[in-house]
Amino acid sequence: MSSRLRSALGGAAAATAWGLLEPIDRRLFRYDYSDIALLGKAVTRGPYWRPAGFSLHAVNGAAFGLAYGELRSRVSADPRRLALVLALAEHVALYPLSYFVDRYHPARGEPGIPPLLRSPRAFGQATVRHALFGLLLGRWA
Numbered sequence: 001m002s003s004r005l006r007s008a009l010g011g012a013a014a015a016t017a018w019g020l021l022e023p024i025d026r027r028l029f030r031y032d033y034s035d036i037a038l039l040g041k042a043v044t045r046g047p048y049w050r051p052a053g054f055s056l057h058a059v060n061g062a063a064f065g066l067a068y069g070e071l072r073s074r075v076s077a078d079p080r081r082l083a084l085v086l087a088l089a090e091h092v093a094l095y096p097l098s099y100f101v102d103r104y105h106p107a108r109g110e111p112g113i114p115p116l117l118r119s120p121r122a123f124g125q126a127t128v129r130h131a132l133f134g135l136l137l138g139r140w141a
Helices: 003-029 035-043 049-074 079-104 120-140
Strands: none
Touching (some): 003 035, 049 079
C-alpha cells in the first residue's frame, strides 16, 4: 500500500473513531458538543445528518492524513509525535473559528451544537478528540 493511501486511510479511520467515541466524551465532559452533528447538520437538517456528518468528518480526516503524510516524509521527527503535535496545533489554531459556528451555523442551539467559543468544556472535548485523532493517525498511517 502506498504511503499516501495509508495516510489518507489512517486519517479517515482516526476521524471515524473520533466520531464513534463522541458519546463517551459528551458524558464525561457533561457537554452536548458533537463534531458529527456540527458537520452533518450544516449540510442537511433531515434524518441523514448523522451519515453526512460522519462522511464529511472522514473526508476531513483523510485530507489531514494526506497533509501529515507529506510533512512526515520531509521532516525527521518521530512520526507518532508529529501526528499528535499537528492535530493539537490544528485544534488550537482553528478553535477561534467557533465564533462563526456560535453565530451563523444553521442548527446552532440544536442537540450537538451548543455554544462553543466561550465554553471550557467544549475546548476540553475538542482537545481530547484531537489528541485521540493524532495518536490514532500516528499509529495507523
